[in-house]
Structure formats: structure tokens, C-alpha cells
Amino acid sequence: xxxxxxxxxxxxxxxxxxxxxxxxxxxxxxxxxxxxxxxxxxxxxxxxxxxxxxxxxxxxxxxxxxxxxxxxxxxxxxxxxxxxxxxxxxxxxxxxxxxxxxxxxxxxxxxxxxxxxxxxxxxxxxxxxxxxxxxxxxxxxxxxxxxxxxxxxxxxxxxxxxxxxxxxxxxxxxxxxxxxxxxxxxxxxxxxxxxxxxxxxxxxxxxxxxxxxxxxxxxxxxxxxxxxxxxxxxxxxxxxxxxxxxxxxxxxxxxxxxxxxxxxxxxxxxxxxxxxxxxxxxxxxxxxxxx
Amino acid sequence: xxxxxxxxxxxxxxxxxxxxxxxxxxxxxxxxxxxxxxxxxxxxxxxxxxxxxxxxxxxxxxxxxxxxxxxxxxxxxxxxxxxxxxxxxxxxxxxxxxxxxxxxxxxxxxxxxxxxxxxxxxxxxxxxxxxxxxxxxxxxxxxxxxxxxxxxxxxxxxxxxxxxxxxxxxxxxxxxxxxxxxxxxxxxxxxxxxxxxxxxxxxxxxxxxxxxxxxxxxxxxxxxxxxxxxxxxxxxxxxxxxxxxxxxxxxxxxxxxxxxxxxxxxxxxxxxxxxxxxxxxxxxxxxxxxxxxxxxxxxxxxxxxxxxxxxxxxxxxxxxxxxxxxxxxxxxxxxxxxxxxxxxxxxxxxxxxxxxxxxxxxxxxxxxxxxxxxxxxxxxxxxxxxxxxxxxxx
Amino acid sequence: xxxxxxxxxxxxxxxxxxxxxxxxxxxxxxxxxxxxxxxxxxxxxxxxxxxxxxxxxxxxxxxxxxxxxxxxxxxxxxxxxxxxxxxxxxxxxxxxxxxxxxxxxxxxxxxxxxxxxxxxxxxxxxxxxxxxxxxxxxxxxxxxxxxxxxxxxxxxxxxxxxxxxxxxxxxxxxxxxxxxxxxxxxxxxxxxxxxxxxxxxxxxxxxxxxxxxxxxxxxxxxxxxxxxxxxxxxxxxxxxxxxxxxxxxxxxxxxxxxxxxxxxxxxxxxxxxxxxxxxxxxxxxxxxxxxxxxxxxxxxxxxxxxxxxxx
Numbered sequence: 004x005x006x007x008x009x010x011x012x013x014x015x016x017x018x019x020x021x022x023x024x025x026x027x028x029x030x031x032x033x034x035x036x037x038x039x040x041x042x043x044x045x046x047x048x049x050x051x052x053x054x055x056x057x058x059x060x061x062x063x064x065x066x067x068x069x070x071x072x073x074x075x076x077x078x079x080x081x082x083x084x085x086x087x088x089x090x091x092x093x094x095x096x097x098x099x100x101x102x103x104x105x106x107x108x109x110x111x112x113x114x115x116x117x118x119x120x121x122x123x124x125x126x127x128x129x130x131x132x133x134x135x136x137x138x139x140x141x142x143x144x145x146x147x148x149x150x151x152x153x154x155x156x157x158x159x160x161x162x163x164x165x166x167x168x169x170x171x172x173x174x175x176x177x178x179x180x181x182x183x184x185x186x187x188x189x190x191x192x193x194x195x196x197x198x199x200x201x202x203x204x205x206x207x208x209x210x211x212x213x214x215x216x217x218x219x220x221x222x223x224x225x226x227x228x229x230x231x232x233x234x235x236x237x238x239x240x241x242x243x244x245x246x247x248x249x250x251x252x253x254x255x256x257x258x259x260x261x262x263x264x265x266x267x268x269x270x271x272x273x274x275x276x277x278x279x280x281x282x283x284x285x286x287x288x289x290x291x292x293x294x
Numbered sequence: 295x296x297x298x299x300x301x302x303x304x305x306x307x308x309x310x311x312x313x314x315x316x317x318x319x320x321x322x323x324x325x326x327x328x329x330x331x332x333x334x335x336x337x338x339x340x341x342x343x344x345x346x347x348x349x350x351x352x353x354x355x356x357x358x359x360x361x362x363x364x365x366x367x368x369x370x371x372x373x374x375x376x377x378x379x380x381x382x383x384x385x386x387x388x389x390x391x392x393x394x395x396x397x398x399x400x401x402x403x404x405x406x407x408x409x410x411x412x413x414x415x416x417x418x419x420x421x422x423x424x425x426x427x428x429x430x431x432x433x434x435x436x437x438x439x440x441x442x443x444x445x446x447x448x449x450x451x452x453x454x455x456x457x458x459x460x461x462x463x464x465x466x467x468x469x470x471x472x473x474x475x476x477x478x479x480x481x482x483x484x485x486x487x488x489x490x491x492x493x494x495x496x497x498x499x500x501x502x503x504x505x506x507x508x509x510x511x512x513x514x515x516x517x518x519x520x521x522x523x524x525x526x527x528x529x530x531x532x533x534x535x536x537x538x539x540x541x542x543x544x545x546x547x548x549x550x551x552x553x554x555x556x557x558x559x560x561x562x563x564x565x566x567x568x569x570x571x572x573x574x575x576x577x578x579x580x581x582x583x584x585x586x587x588x589x590x591x592x593x594x595x596x597x598x599x600x601x602x603x604x605x606x607x608x609x610x611x612x613x614x615x616x617x618x619x620x621x622x623x624x625x626x627x628x629x630x631x632x633x634x635x636x637x638x639x640x641x642x643x644x645x646x647x648x649x650x651x652x653x654x655x656x657x658x659x660x661x662x663x664x665x666x667x668x669x670x671x672x673x674x675x676x677x678x679x680x681x682x683x684x685x686x687x688x
Numbered sequence: 689x690x691x692x693x694x695x696x697x698x699x700x701x702x703x704x705x706x707x708x709x710x711x712x713x714x715x716x717x718x719x720x721x722x723x724x725x726x727x728x729x730x731x732x733x734x735x736x737x738x739x740x741x742x743x744x745x746x747x748x749x750x751x752x753x754x755x756x757x758x759x760x761x762x763x764x765x766x767x768x769x770x771x772x773x774x775x776x777x778x779x780x781x782x783x784x785x786x787x788x789x790x791x792x793x794x795x796x797x798x799x800x801x802x803x804x805x806x807x808x809x810x811x812x813x814x815x816x817x818x819x820x821x822x823x824x825x826x827x828x829x830x831x832x833x834x835x836x837x838x839x840x841x842x843x844x845x846x847x848x849x850x851x852x853x854x855x856x857x858x859x860x861x862x863x864x865x866x867x868x869x870x871x872x873x874x875x876x877x878x879x880x881x882x883x884x885x886x887x888x889x890x891x892x893x894x895x896x897x898x899x900x901x902x903x904x905x906x907x908x909x910x911x912x913x914x915x916x917x918x919x920x921x922x923x924x925x926x927x928x929x930x931x932x933x934x935x936x937x938x939x940x941x942x943x944x945x946x947x948x949x950x951x952x953x954x955x956x957x958x959x960x961x962x963x964x965x966x967x968x969x970x971x972x973x974x975x976x977x978x979x980x981x982x983x984x985x986x987x988x989x990x991x992x993x994x995x996x997x998x999x
Contacts, residue, residue, distance in 0.1 A: 020798060030828050031816060033839050034831070046837055095728040099729075106724065123986035125929045127929075131955070131972070135968055151731070154735075157736075177380070178374065196384045215821045222962075237823060247945065265827045
């Protein structure tokens with residue numbers, strides 16, 4: 004009886020796991036297969052069948068050439084905003100984490116506390132205030148209005164602070180001072196090269212956050228030529244007859260094309276996930292200390 | 295290469311804690327000075343003040359005739375070996391050793407040459423392109439040494455450099471560090487809590503306690519003539535046996551518990567100050583090796599006195615026996631004087647009233663649980679003032 | 689930009705300062721500290737503090753710049769869309785947080801009892817949709833919810849949904865957004881929870897089994913209490929993020945043919961005030977409401993859970 008019970012629990016557990024696996028993975032598989040089919044096949048065919056390479060090539064061509072290669076412009080914009088934000092965030096946050104961990108200045112603890120607060124607060128909460136601010140200084144529509152807020156990345160400062168205070172011994176820096184380094188060289192020659200893992204971690208997190216950010220560019224960048232990918236997707240969504248049967252009968256963007264655009268939008272993050280899975284996971288745990 | 299002068303060096307932390315008090319020390323040119331004391335005695339603080347890593351609250355630090363108080367570490371021309379080595383993990387062995395030279399803008403070819411020479415001295419040639427993470431503890435220790443000696447600095451500072459090594463390697467590196475220091479002849483301050491390192495390595499030893507210098511002298515001198523109970527108890531392993539005792543009116547009979555020891559005239563002649571302690575209490579100290587147990591090789595001197603004790607525990611070390619015994623005398627503990635890795639004294643059963651240790655020949659006749667009468671030469675007794683703890687000499 | 693200037697202003701390693709004694713090197717290290725944080729500090733002031741203060745200023749003044757007390761807050765609170773917006777996210781948060789507690793913890797505990805290799809594969813699959821966070825995830829789910837193309841057709845038709853409009857009717861939205869949030873976000877939380885479970889020393893679990901605790905008892909009495917800090921961490925962060933819902937309702941309402949209010953969530957309402965009514969004061973007032981919610985979450989997390997290291 005007991006053995007039967009255990010077996011039953013085990014089987015049930017396995018069924019639950021498989022059900023959730025399907026829940027998580029089916030949309031991804033469907034999305035990857037969608038561009039190989041025509042809109043008609045999508046509606047009437049087996050959802051998990053492969054269409055044809057011809058269809059795939061067609062969907063890709065249509066999606067990319069739509070509105071004079073608008074998709075490529077969006078990709079380019081997304082890349083500029085994301086990497087611009089990451090670059091400035093790194094230049095600002097690695098030294099800041101170092102200073103918070105190793106130097107003593109008035110207001111250090113306060114700065115650390117504020118950093119913690121802003122880091123936990125959802126970034127979205129600041130979007131409209133940022134818009135109001137940018138509007139007041141007439142910066143709306145400029146890429147800077149997205150890149151600079153992206154580069155304010157308190158989580159990166161916290162990660163860098165945790166890294167320095169937990170894995171770089173103070174004596175290592177003292178050794179460098181004795182070896183003849185001034186404060187700048189202690190950072191440049193010793194602390195910065197050691198920060199390579201945390202630089203990667205901060206860059207990954209900043210990238211995922213920036214690349215997927217919708218709200219901030221949505222309010223800051225009103226013009227189509229400035230759109231990053233997420234806003235581009237929204238633009239496609241609003242003009243496709245697939246979801247708006249009444250309008251835009253001449254717009255060639257149907258479901259397969261929307262799928263192509265979605266895949267283009269998610270591919271970079273997916274690649275980062277695949278290659279950096281381990282460090283991303285460790286970073287999520289490093290966000291807070293061990294118990 | 296220059297002498298180092300510490301003149302009334304004092305360190306008071308912002309919270310008011312005084313870690314080092316009026317510390318005077320002179321390290322002669324090329325001398326290896328060992329700073330020894332229990333943990334928390336301030337020895338590392340002294341070294342860090344010399345390095346410039348800790349600000350000097352009061353007093354003067356000079357290298358030769360130059361005051362160094364406000365010179366930043368990079369400009370002091372010192373080299374330091376840290377307890378955990380502090381090797382740069384992202385640099386190879388060669389780059390670690392050469393780093394200070396390249397910071398001083400030496401031409402690359404010269405840096406390479408010096409690194410090579412240093413690596414040869416330390417037997418590190420084949421590891422020169424490895425990263426510290428790939429080395430064993432002993433090798434890392436050697437790299438840390440190499441990083442210090444390649445500089446040919448004015449002063450070496452070594453902060454417990456051997457404490458992270460296992461016991462066997464520590465003995466080996468002890469000799470090696472001494473050999474290298476002699477070879478390069480740079481004034482060295484060596485901090486340790488291990489009195490064996492202090493005894494074996496130092497040209498002179500400075501014993502510290504609670505931020506105060508206790509005694510600074512040659513190791514043998516510190517061992518033979520400790521200035522107070524603390525130094526007497528700290529130097530030597532096992533520690534000196536210290537008992538409360540009283541002198542009679544002529545200061546020639548010592549009473550320990552129920553036992554009396556007759557002091558010959560020679561002792562009083564050697565230490566005339568004992569007369570002042572007639573009819574009063576003193577602390578008497580007996581080194582474990584001064585006690586002889588009856589045995590085939592034991593020779594009894596004419597003036598020898600006896601001390602009887604009940605044997606609690608016998609530790610056979612092969613070359614000698616450590617006999618733990620108890621008497622009815624009152625044992626005195628010099629606070630903090632027991633070196634952190636002192637042998638034997640941690641066993642609960644012997645930490646009783648009047649416990650003592652004798653270090654005797656392996657053939658000695660002692661029986662566990664029985665009484666043994668140890669003989670000792672009274673001229674090898676130490677006497678201390680029981681209120682000040684100072685040694686009674688002359 | 690600002691940070692590049694910081695680099696330039698660092699003391700250059702000139703050979704001149706090798707000989708000159710420097711007074712008070714500890715103080716010098718303090719100065720270096722200011723320089724090292726200056727870039728970040730500037731960003732914090734410009735893009736953290738300044739917008740907050742400006743939003744506060746706007747929220748308490750009229751369009752003419754006169755101090756008006758709480759009237760902006762009161763007027764937005766009286767707006768017919770205000771309460772429904774908060775009710776909407778309240779409903780959404782209820783479903784989302786409940787699913788986090790029940791399903792995420794359940795799955796993490798299940799994975800924790802599996803062999804490491806097997807659970808790693810599951811964790812990766814669960815985690816993968818996180819790559820599609822934001823607009824992409826909404827687009828994917830519009831397909832999933834459209835009965836004409838969805839691979840879940842059979843499920844949808846079981847509920848008698850035959851076109852997208854029926855699936856995404858307003859009363860379903862909190863559940864739909866919770867499903868999207870779960871699909872894209874639960875994997876990350878499963879990984880975090882699993883990591884926290886892995887931090888429990890093995891001896892402890894062995895001791896529990898020697899004490900006679902079975903799988904369920906061990907999970908409920910040993911494992912969950914030991915990771916309760918992380919559970920709090922997860923719930924608070926998910927709550928804080930959930931209050932800010934914007935992209936999901938915006939995109940879904942795009943596909944709903946006007947069925948769904950463009951001011952479905954508070955953030956959307958603030959957006960409507962700013963962009964359609966040109967009333968920045970009202971937009972600022974709602975932003976301040978949401979900022980306060982976020983700050984309260986942060987305060988609870990920082991002061992109550994002690995999960996973050998500040999010294």
C-alpha cells in the first residue's frame with residue numbers, strides 16, 4: 004500500500020513536471036516554426052509541423068524589407084541604446100562599487116542605502132518622472148533621453164560592491180600600494196582586471212534589461228526612425244491585419260512575418276541566456292547575500 | 295637598506311582603543327627583528343604603521359634619518375610579505391614578482407632580468423608563467439618572498455608569512471626565509487605569534503603585550519633572562535612553570551605549598567635583590583628542562599634541591615618525555631602568555647592547582663599516578679615580584 | 689559621458705609624486721573614493737533623484753506653478769478610471785503572487801528532489817521564456833490566445849472561445865497577464881528558489897530524515913522555513929514590479945479593437961494624462977503614488993528581511 008502510494012506520488016509529480024514543461028516550451032517551439040508556414044497553414048495546419056524553407060525565406064524577406072528596412076533600423080537603434088547604456092553603466096558602476104567597498108568617504112553608507120532602494124524599486128516607476136524631466140529640458144526624441152537613464156544602473160553598482168567586498172582581500176590592494184601604486188593605479192592595475200567576472204555579469208543584466216525595455220523608449224522616442232525593437236513590434240502589431248482585420252489590408256505583415264520580427268527581437272537575449280546561463284543564475288543569487 | 299627607528303609610536307583608533315602605546319624600537323641595518331606576542335597584542339598594528347597602511351597617531355617613524363610618518367606606502371621603499379601572500383591572482387608568477395619594478399618605470403629588459411634572477415634564487419624558474427592559483431602553498435609563499443626581495447627595498451616587512459603553511463613546510467621555510475634575509479641583508483621586521491619562529495629566526499626579538507613592548511633582546515637573552523612573568527611564560531614550549539612561594543627571614547629557604555627548597559649561598563650571591571623579599575611572597579619560575587627525574591643518566595649536583603609531584607600524564611615525544619605533575623603549590627598563570635600553539639597545556643586534567651611540566655630524558659623513571667621527586671639546580675630558578683611581575687635580578 | 693570625465697580627472701601616475709611625501713595618505717584615499725563614485729553619483733542625481741523631485745514638484749503644483757497641496761492627488765483619485773486601474777492590478781497581483789507561492793515553490797521543491805542533471809534540464813526549459821520578456825512575450829501570447837492559430841486550440845475551444853476577442857475580453861485580463869508574467873518570469877524565480885534550497889546543508893536534511901520526517905514533512909517543516917527570506921524577497925519584488933504593469937495591457941489593448949480601456953493600469957492612466965490630456969500634474973501625481981508603492985516595497989525588503997548586505 005505504502006509502496007503503491009509512493010509510486011503514485013512519483014508518477015503524479017512527473018506528470019505535473021511534464022505539463023509545465025509543455026506550458027513553458029510549446030509557445031517557443033510554435034514561434035520558431037511559425038515563419039516556415041503561411042498564414043493559411045498556421046490557421047488550418049498542425050501547429051507543430053514544419054512548413055517550408057521557401058515560406059521562411061519569403062517571411063524573412065517581407066519582414067525585413069517592410070517600410071524600407073524599418074526592422075533593421077529598429078535593430079540598430081536597440082543595439083545603440085542597449086550598448087550605449089551598458090558602456091556608461093559599466094564605466095560608472097564598477098569604480099563606484101569599488102569605492103563603496105574599499106574607501107571611506109562621508110556619505111558612503113547613505114549612498115549604499117539609496118543604491119539598494121533604487122535597485123529594488125521597479126525601474127518602470129521612474130519612467131514618467133524621467134519623461135517629465137526630459138520634457139522640461141526638451142530632450143524628448145533624442146537617443147540620449149533613453150541611453151542616459153539606461154546607464155543609471157544601481158543593480159550593477161550593488162553587484163560590483165558585493166564582488167569587491169566579498170572576493171577581493173584588502174591586503175591585495177595594500178600590496179599594490181606598497182609595490183608603488185597610487186590610488187588610481189591600485190584600481191586600474193589590480194582591482195579592475197580582477198573585476199572581469201562582475202563586468203560580464205553587470206553587462207548581461209544591463210543588456211537584458213535595456214534590450215527588452217518598452218516603457219522608457221515608448222514615452223521618450225515618438226518618431227518611427229528612433230524606435231527600438233520592442234516599440235517596433237508594437238508598431239507592427241498595430242498595423243497588421245492579423246490582429247486588426249478592419250484596417251491595413253495592404254500591409255504585408257501577417258502572422259509569419261510577426262513571428263520573424265518577434266524572433267529577431269528575442270534572439271540576442273536568447274543567445275546571451277544560452278551562453279551565460281550559469282553566470283546569470285549566479286548573479287541572480289548574488290543579488291542578495293547568502294543566508 | 296637602512297636602519298628603522300620607532301620612537302614612542304602610538305596608535306589610537308577612532309573608537310578610542312589604544313592598540314599600541316609609546317612603542318620604541320630600533321632595527322639595525324640588515325637586522326632581522328622579530329615582533330612576537332599573543333594575538334591582539336598590537337604587533338601587526340606596529341608593522342602596518344611602519345608600512346604606512348595604518349596612520350601613526352603619535353610618535354615618530356624614521357628610516358635612517360628620514361621621518362616617514364606622512365610618506366605614503368608607495369614612496370616608503372618597503373616590501374611586505376602578507377600573511378595570505380596577497381599575490382595578484384590575474385598575473386603570472388613573473389608578473390607578480392616584477393610588478394613593483396614596472397611600477398617604478400624600470401625598463402622592461404631590466405625587469406625581466408631581475409625577475410629571472412629572483413626566480414632562480416627561490417627555485418621558481420619553472421613556475422614563472424603560472425598563475426598563483428596553480429601553485430601550492432609553499433610555492434605561493436616563495437613568490438611572495440620573491441616579490442619582496444626583487445625590489446631591494448630599504449626595509450622588509452613580514453606579517454606572519456609562514457602561518458598558512460603546514461607544520462613540516464613551516465619548519466623548512468623558516469630556515470629558507472632566514473637564509474634569504476641574510477643573503478640580501480635588508481633590515482627586516484618579522485611579525486609572528488609563534489615563539490619558536492621568534493627564537494629560531496630573529497637576530498633580536500621584541501616581545502609585545504597589550505600594545506606595550508615588554509623586552510627587546512637577542513632570543514637567547516630573552517629566554518635566559520626574561521624581564522617579567524609574561525615574557526618568561528611566553529617564550530619557551532612548554533611554558534615555564536610558575537608557582538607562588540614565600541621566602542623565609544634569611545631569604546634562603548623557599549616554601550612552595552608544603553615543600554621547602556633550600557637556596558644555597560650562590561643563588562643569593564647571584565641575585566642579592568632577593569634579600570629584600572625576605573619574609574614575603576615571590577613567584578618562582580622553573581623551566582621544564584631544569585627539572586630532572588630519577589633515571590640512569592641523571593646526574594645530581596651537590597646543591598640540587600628536590601621538588602616532589604604526583605604524575606598525572608606522561609607524553610612520550612621520542613627524544614624526551616613531558617611529565618605533567620601536580621603539587622600543592624599555587625600555580626601562577628601569566629595572562630595571555632601561553633603561545634597559541636603551545637603544546638600540552640590544553641588538556642583539562644592537568645590544569646589543576648599546582649600543575650607543572652617537566653621535560654626529562656626518555657629513560658627517566660616516572661610512574662603514572664605515583665609520586666616523583668624531581669631534582670633541580672637552584673641557580674636555574676627564576677624569581678619574580680609577585681605584585682609587579684618583574685624579574686628579580688642582581 | 690560623465691564617467692569619462694571622471695577617468696580624466698584621476699591623478700595621473702606621474703613620476704613626480706614618487707619622491708614627494710604625501711601628507712595623510714588615508715585622507716587621500718578618501719578623496720579617491722569621491723572620484724570613483726562621482727560618475728555613478730552624477731547619474732543617480734540626474735536620473736534617480738532629479739526626476740523624483742521634479743515629479744514631486746509637479747504633483748504638488750498647478751499648471752501655473754502654484755502650490756496646490758494634495759488636490760492633484762485628490763482629483764486623480766476621483767477620476768473614474770483611477771479605482772478600476774488599481775482594482776485591475778490588484779486582481780492581477782493576487783493571481784500572480786498566489787501562483788508564485790504555490791506553483792513556483794512546488795516546482796522548485798519537486799526539482800530539488802530530482803537528480804541534479806535532470807533538474808538542470810528542467811530548470812533551463814522553465815527559464816528559457818525569460819528571454820522573451822516584455823513586448824515579445826505579449827506578442828507570443830496573443831498568438832497563443834488566438835483560437836484560430838493557437839496550439840492550445842483544444843483548451844480554448846473547451847472554454848468556448850472561438851476568436852481572440854472572446855479570449856481577451858476585459859474580465860479575463862488579470863488572469864491573462866498573470867499567465868504571461870508567469871510564463872516569462874516564473875523560471876527565473878524557480879532557479880532562485882532552487883538555489884536557495886541548495887544552500888540548505890545536506891546534514892540538516894539527513895538529520896530530518898533520521899528524525900523520521902518524510903518528503904512532505906521535510907519540505908514543509910524544514911525546507912520552506914529555511915528559505916522563507918527568499919520567498920519574501922520573491923513576493924516583494926514581484927509585487928513591486930507588478931504594480932507597474934504597462935507593456936502588457938498596452939499591447940493587448942492594441943489587438944483588442946478598442947475593447948480594452950487604454951487606461952487599464954495605473955501607469956497607463958498616468959500615460960494617458962500626460963500624453964492625451966497634456967496634464968503633467970495629474971500624471972506626476974499618479975507616478976508619485978506608484979513611486980511610494982515601490983519605495984514601501986523596497987523599505988520592507990531592506991529593513992525587514994535583512995537579505996542585503998550593506999556592511
